[in-house]
Amino acid sequence: MARRRKPKLAVWKFASCDGCQLTLLDCEDELLTLADELEIAYFLEASRAVVRGPYDLSLVEGSISTPEQVEQIREIRRQSRFLVTIGACATAGGIQALRNFADVREFMEQVYARPEYVRTLEKSLPASAYVPVDFELRGCPIGKGPLLELISAFLNGRRPQIPNYSVCVECKRRGTVCVMVAQGTPCLGPITQAGCGALCPAYRRGCYGCFGPMETPNPHSLGDWLLARGLAAPDLVRLLRTFNAYAPAFKEAGERYAGIAEADRSG
Amino acid sequence: MPGSRKLTVRVEALARVEGEGALHLRVHNGQVRELRLEIYEPPRFFEAFLRGRRLEEAPDITARICGICPVAYQMSACNALESLLGLSVGGPLRDLRLLLYYGEWIESHALHMFLLHLPDFLGYESALHMARDHPDWVQKGLQIKKAGNALMARIGGREVHPINVRVGGFYSVPSRRALLEHKEELARARDLMIEALRWMAGLEFPEFEED
Numbered sequence: 333m334a335r336r337r338k339p340k341l342a343v344w345k346f347a348s349c350d351g352c353q354l355t356l357l358d359c360e361d362e363l364l365t366l367a368d369e370l371e372i373a374y375f376l377e378a379s380r381a382v383v384r385g386p387y388d389l390s391l392v393e394g395s396i397s398t399p400e401q402v403e404q405i406r407e408i409r410r411q412s413r414f415l416v417t418i419g420a421c422a423t424a425g426g427i428q429a430l431r432n433f434a435d436v437r438e439f440m441e442q443v444y445a446r447p448e449y450v451r452t453l454e455k456s457l458p459a460s461a462y463v464p465v466d467f468e469l470r471g472c473p474i475g476k477g478p479l480l481e482l483i484s485a486f487l488n489g490r491r492p493q494i495p496n497y498s499v500c501v502e503c504k505r506r507g508t509v510c511v512m513v514a515q516g517t518p519c520l521g522p523i524t525q526a527g528c529g530a531l532c533p534a535y536r537r538g539c540y541g542c543f544g545p546m547e548t549p550n551p552h553s554l555g556d557w558l559l560a561r562g563l564a565a566p567d568l569v570r571l572l573r574t575f576n577a578y579a580p581a582f583k584e585a586g587e588r589y590a591g592i593a594e595a596d597r598s599g
Numbered sequence: 600m601p602g603s604r605k606l607t608v609r610v611e612a613l614a615r616v617e618g619e620g621a622l623h624l625r626v627h628n629g630q631v632r633e634l635r636l637e638i639y640e641p642p643r644f645f646e647a648f649l650r651g652r653r654l655e656e657a658p659d660i661t662a663r664i665c666g667i668c669p670v671a672y673q674m675s676a677c678n679a680l681e682s683l684l685g686l687s688v689g690g691p692l693r694d695l696r697l698l699l700y701y702g703e704w705i706e707s708h709a710l711h712m713f714l715l716h717l718p719d720f721l722g723y724e725s726a727l728h729m730a731r732d733h734p735d736w737v738q739k740g741l742q743i744k745k746a747g748n749a750l751m752a753r754i755g756g757r758e759v760h761p762i763n764v765r766v767g768g769f770y771s772v773p774s775r776r777a778l779l780e781h782k783e784e785l786a787r788a789r790d791l792m793i794e795a796l797r798w799m800a801g802l803e804f805p806e807f808e809e810d
Binding site for chain 2 (some may be wrong): 346350354426438442528535540
């Protein structure tokens with residue numbers, strides 16, 4: 333039987349740090365096997381070979397933050413059978429979505445001597461703000477395990493098995509003592525999606541939410557609990573506003589506690 | 600160059616580099632008429648959104664400037680803030696920081712040498728294409744890279760955007776025994792690197808001429 337055509341993989345970069353793409357190259361033991369199974373059709377960080385679309389699987393890193401990128405993500409969608417976002421930037425807007433809570437013109441003037449050279453959008457948004465997305469791989473950065481699971485699911489025509497429960501479940505499995513209960517350290521674990529292996533609590537620090545909100549989180553319960561135990565409202569807002577600040581559940585909770593912080597200040 | 604010759608090179612997107620850029624080169628009769636490097640990497644405004652953050656947050660936020668060298672940013676943030684606070688981190692903590700940094704250097708240098716640059720010297724589109732003819736060197740490069748990544752993951756928690764670095768030191772320190780587990784892998788990587796350097800030193804480097 334003739335061997336079927338290798339599926340074409342494309343890896344795209346938007347506003348990002350390259351860390352999620354690097355995670356693919358960090359699969360040192362699996363990389364050459366992957367290259368046997370897939371045709372690397374577009375992956376500038378790794379190869380100058382550029383094969384024309386359409387592509388079977390497009391992995392998208394980075395947030396959409398310029399007018400050119402809006403056009404590009406639409407073109408990529410047209411060219412891709414499956415479009416999967418990799419990481420917090422492509423999935424939720426990333427750290428650069430902090431501009432969404434501020435005035436981007438003021439940001440430009442602060443950072444660039446000649447802001448007129450800079451073209452950017454007012455908001456840094458996820459790919460899903462512009463095009464339909466087939467799957468979102470979480471994390472800042474994504475993990476090697478979930479990435480390999482995603483690619484292997486794609487190759488075998490099944491759904492990827494990525495947990496949607498909270499980091500707390502991973503902490504319990506790992507046998508890590510709860511940093512909130514034992515040390516009083518604020519931790520986003522109860523509302524953050526698993527996938528990192530509950531790394532931060534294992535290193536005796538609170539989770540900072542780099543995998544974004546879990547499915548059906550209850551950030552108000554966690555937030556009120558933290559406030560009642562002495563965390564200042566502005567610190568709670570900052571905790572919610574890092575790498576997934578614009579993910580809907582974190583965004584909404586951040587706005588709620590920013591309102592409380594504002595009321596405290598003027599109250 | 601003999602006669603009247605025009606040469607135009609337009610690379611719309613440079614491959615196998617960190618970040619994004621395009622290159623435009625126009626040569627006429629051997630004279631460079633135009634050389635333009637365009638960096639179209641979009642702005643992200645780190646300097647602006649760091650304002651108003653707690654100093655403890657700076658190392659994790661600045662790490663996201665680059666996922667290929669996050670430790671460099673974490674260390675710079677820590678050094679800057681520690682110097683502002685009049686803190687000095689010395690002794691074993693400093694050694695541990697250096698060790699984490701070495702992990703990044705090993706990983707990042709192996710990435711650049713074997714996966715990003717070597718394909719240019721040997722005339723391949725990528726290290727994956729190169730692996731068909733030079734599987735040994737690609738495998739060796741990946742093993743060196745992996746040894747660096749393993750050290751980073753041990754001390755920092757993970758390879759990209761380690762979570763263990765903080766102003767003043769670390770959140771948690773590994774045991775001596777845990778670190779010693781890396782000894783053999785690192786020694787093997789060192790031997791492979793020496794072997795690789797001997798081979799790479801024999802590759803043809805283009806002559807560099809200054810104007």
